[in-house]
Amino acid sequence: MKKVLLSLLALVLVLGGLAYQNQTALLLALVKYKSANEYEVGPPRDLPWSAGPAQAGEEPGERPPNIILIVADDLGYNDISTFGGGVAGGRVQTPHIDQLAAEGAVFTQSYSGAGTCAPSRAMMMTGRYPTRTGFEFTPTPSGMAPVVSRISADMDSVLPPAIYDAELDASRPPYEEQGLPAEEVTIAEILRERGYQTFHIGKWHLGRQNGMAPHEQGFDQSLLMASGLFLPEDDPNVVNAKLEFDPIDQFLWARMVYANSFNTGDEDRFEPGGYLTDYWTDESIKIIEANKNRPFFLYLAHWGVHTPLQATREDYEAVGDIQPHRLRVYAAMIRALDRSVGRINAALGDAGLADNTIVLFTSDNGGPGYIGLPDINHPFRGWKISQFEGGIRVPLFVKWPARIAAGTVSEEPVAHIDMMPTLAAAAEAPQPEGVVIDGENLLPLATGDGAEQWDRETLFWQSGHYRVVRHGDWKLQVAARPDKQWLFNLAEDPTEQNNLAATEPQKLAQLQALLDAHAASARPPLYPAATELSIAIDKTLAEPFAEGDEYIYWPN
Template identity: 35%
Template sequence: MFSGNVFRQRQFCLVVGLVVFAIALSNRHVSIAWSQETIVNPNIVLINADDLGWMDLKCQGSKYYQTPNVDRLASEGMRFTNAYASASNCAPSRACMMTGQYGPRHGVFTVQNSDRGPAKARKLIPVRNKTSISEDHFTIADLLNSVGYQTISIGKWHIGKDPLLNGFDQNVAGEHIGHPGAKQGGYHSPFSYVNCVSESKGEYLTDRLTDEAIKFVNDNQSKPFFLYLPFYAVHTPLQPRADKKKRWKSIEAQPGQSNASYAAMVESMDENVGRLLESLDKLGLSERTIVIFTSDNGGHWAISRQAPLRAGKGSYFEGGIRVPMIVRWPGRIKPGTTCDEPVINVDFMPTFAEISGAKIPAKQTIDGVSLLPVLMDSKAGLKERSLFWHFPVYLQSVSRASGEFETHDSRFRTRPGSAIRSGKWKLHEYFEDGRLELYDLESDIGETENVASVRPEIANRLHAELEKWRDDAGAPVPTDLNPKYSPAK
């Protein structure tokens, strides 16, 4: 028998223990709720449009494009207003997304060579660029394969010879090409892509890729799957379906958005998103399938303006890196919600890891964070952090027209530099002259007023953080002068 004092002491210890346990549970409320409510290994569908700008959807504010199916996805899920690609053009953005790593860790900074643009206008010798991620890199496909997912890539790969070499079980139409070129046949059949051949006329590539996606879903409905659907659309060449282009010629244009061919391609992409969603509904898979819709970089400025954002694809102003992003998961994500938290596509890897229970190898540094807290509650917020971009190379303009891309000169969409976003502030650093540009995105989303000289304390703080990040990430900075440089020219 216990004495009265001993009994009371043990009672007190028990109460204290229960209180401590309750506090621990409350601090882990997201994870506990998640473990109780989730379906084990939910299906994951990642739709990655190509060159679709932040303002190229009706749900994003466009008064020209018609996108009822993507709009439906937004009404049934969560739309992110401050979502970013990790780079402003195709290959580096996809490399970052697939590995969960910023560019300095895999070395893919641009498409093709790093010295693009007129030689006499390049003050620095750019760093060497890689065009592929290594086969040793752990990818999202490797991650999900490790816990029993069936994985497939259908569409544009562009960061290696074959997605099968980077963890995927199946590949349809993915190779080391950046757009539907003449060699493959473009958007209209007859065309010949890897495991995607059509010898007759009348088949449209975006339709065919969706047919392949629906077939994969049907074949794998009884097991967890990861469907990566990187449409080639809406990348150039502008080759819409003839029936859709004809209809768009009669639709009233809007300032900066008036290209009927491009609008018809956006419509085809949207229509096929709807076809895929419908197939998930018919198979009863919607409630155990997470659907993510996004784009690999900003829109093509010369084809579709992204106002109020500045510039477009290839630039590190907002128009080149801010992208649409929508996530739907019926029963888990509250429908019709928006989230203003700044997020970036390196966040997908850790998010999928937490959702699936898969483990990321300790040897692979991950730069993103799990978005699960904000997916469960759009107001929950994430741990305070900054977002980074690094571009130690040159990317030429596609036109000599002065100011066509709302950038600094007509020769380049961007020159070598880095950028950081921290809260409402965004800092650009340019390596040729050390120039700093600071913008308050809360009051100046168009990055029209450089306030670095009037807010030097913020500019200096962000610059120091940016320099530290470059050191930590091993980011190469070009310093050697180009002997061919001729400023007079």
Template identity: 40%
Template sequence: MKFHKKRKDALFAALSLAVTLAVFLITAFTYKDKTPGKKSLPASIQAATKPNIVVILADDLGYTDLASYGNKIVQTPNIDALGKEGIRFTQAYSSAPICSPSRAGLLTGRYQQRFGFEFLVPQNTGQKPSPEQMQKLLAFQAKVGSSREPGIDEEAFNKIGKGLPESEISLAKLLKQNGYKTAIIGKWHVGETEGFYPQQRGFDYHYGFYSGLTLYSPESDPSVVDKHLPWALSESAAWHRNGSNRLVRNNQDVDEKQYLTDKFADEAIAYIEQNKTNPFFLYLPFNAPHDPFQAKQSDFDKYPNVSDSTKRVYYGMITGLDNAVGRIHQKLKDLGLDKNTIIVFTSDNGGATYTRGTDNAPLRGGKLSHFEGGYSVPYFIKYPGKITAGKEYTLPVSNLDIFPTVAAAAGVKLPTDREYDGVNLLPFLNNQKQGAPHETLYWRSGYSKAIRKGDYKLYINERNGKQLLFNLAKDRSETKDLCAEHPEKVKELLADLKTWESKLQTPTWPHRTNSTIEVNGEKYFFPI
């Protein structure tokens, strides 16, 4: 009896193993995605494939706008969770203190000045302004402290192709060439005209807009609180969806009524669901909390004790962004994809102090300045099983590092026909490499420049006639100028900056506007 029972148990075990193997093989080889004739694996089996890549980019989110970076008012549990489940960086920089150039750097892993992308891509309204409109624009610019650069030939300027040049290899193009599905959902802002669209730079899919800003919701929406900013330099361009401000899906116009931060989250969730069986690169450049200042009433109501309505709307917009990030993160978890996904979250530049929504304190200055508040950004990387969760990384890093870091995670080699300025951070985060990823970091926007080497930073504004030296290890708030105390350090940094500048390309298009930004009671020029 015992013999027969053992044989019966063995036969049953063998049969169970055969059934399990058959189910696996049938699933693996017959499960199909929506691509005709293509076979792919379900989400539960995808853990053995290349990692998914999600890069979330906030817009004008300041270094101290999140709870995890010291904000005592705004609660951002979902964004902060990326740091708890990954790594939070305390000295992270964008490659420019303004939208367009920093995005070009992020997407290429190269200083954008190497390929002439030094200044903002100007908004394409789709029509030539009338003399009366131009007069109003100039009057408004004078009111908010900006002016046109003299000597610009407008007709010649308009003929210049402005955007990410075709000669550059975007992160999307590189990953697409290596088997990834690629999508951008949100703000593009590295080219607003034919020849510079996302689908022409490696993205399979795009939902969003081309310019620097657009409405979050029609002004008539009763569920949204609007706050106009007559003191802000972008106010005149913000409150419409004309030209490159319009919403598109794969270059087809979309009439969208839903609050845009929520809509971008919905689009991202749908894209993840549709591509759960393929390795994908999802680039999510939200426009929050860039102006126009529009917050959902429900988010605005979370801050009843904030008496300043400008700040209250701004905080509500950040809350909306945090909710969107949380929903996207949860979708990855629900599908079992989060353990095989590298998530990066950062901002394109520092907080825009000119909106009066934020001040970046204790950092000096903000967007449109080369002080620390202008390009210091929150920065998180989550990569389960590959980097230790819950750590802080305190050495300087850059948004240029995103390109080589995610390429390394995907097992993709960088092209060898060009120089990359970004660094693969993974060996540094895993203690496989010692020291700092960057000995020196550089910034330049025409006559406004900066260089950081070790703990020392030199700020230069040729138009203001300013040259300031700071020791950031002792004085991150940039309160004490050390030029007189360390003339040899000034000389060293000037020489290094000059050497770097000698490798750069002449800007493809000139700056057309000069803005003045008030920093600690003093006005500084900045070219746009």
């Protein structure tokens, strides 16, 4: 498939005499035609979720806690009203997410594992940095890199052009085979060994073949997002928002179809039974009801609010007359995500499981600038596909009424690498032998039991030449393109406005030494970066980029 799409791109390049609009339309039409004919997609079906015993052998409070990990996709820090914000200047609130936060622990300085999704998800599953696993970059669907690079190059923009290495791209494994190595130990494998029934619903993005699919990485059952539409584009109940200024969005509309698969990785595709966010919630509730008499782990990995922007007509009408159109559709998607959280919590209450179930909520990274909505990460600077705070600062809420007091707040810097050791500790499951775990158990911070012993000072991020360290309250970003360093004191400057790299040479040297030491023992990435996109730090893609505006090249 990848070679076919590269050939299609070559054909378009041969037809270079066509106007830009015609070239783009032809290229995307070819991608859409190939995608529509790539797989057969069957009708919706009832799924055979495994069920626990009809009667419990012990009371819920006497069993290990059930665990539900809810991960949003590309959720901006300001998209939820928990921190006083909310979409469209606070017009759209998120009461169910807010309630989850209020009833448990809120980590006010929580970070994603990376500025894009897949490495973050790998760190949640393993508790290990990419320097150990080699899973450093986000796999992209076949044809995406050349098509997006081509469209970007032809757009009228002052941003530096994308860098694309076609030969290197052709040497990489197919998209389906780029993933987290099968030998890595996931939290699902640890919990299954502990006696949990393990379920995955939604996005995975850690490989689909060669032992890397979720049902091969510790999940007893997996309902996998096999493509990327929330509803068919022409469904009478869908409202779409296409972003003509965004090459990624143009590719996704051409490439994606409406499909799931069940326990087959990349095969046996069928249509979901409704709008993805609601359908996956429906299936999650079935799992809760069927397994209320035994310990279970549910990883609900939502696609919302990632592009393509699609909402149900009901949600679109409910949020009111918000402008522009894309913001209204986005707000409606947030409403659906919030509803999902509320329905999950209600189902736990109905099943008598609320007290001894851990519910975690986070996002894989910050909100993207390429959707053209300037306030989604407010007050933080930067976007997804950067490692400024806007790209990596994410919500993290943990509710566990049996152990965690409502209204608990921790200001310690924590990150996605802490998920695995935290959940293993909650289940009293041993960590894998002979495996270095970079994350730390967050339960002492959430419960207050031993919180005074927390002493971690340093966190790392990286994507190729673009590397970051936070040590104490200081944060250093280092890049080769552009050749620049950004040094910030987050205690005094949490929104990263005042670059101190030129005025704090000793602090710069200290943090650079930490970065160098971290890199010294790193394994090479499993799949080298073939593309680098230039990303404006302070403007959305819908805003004109001017000479002198700051940007970063993001390798992937």
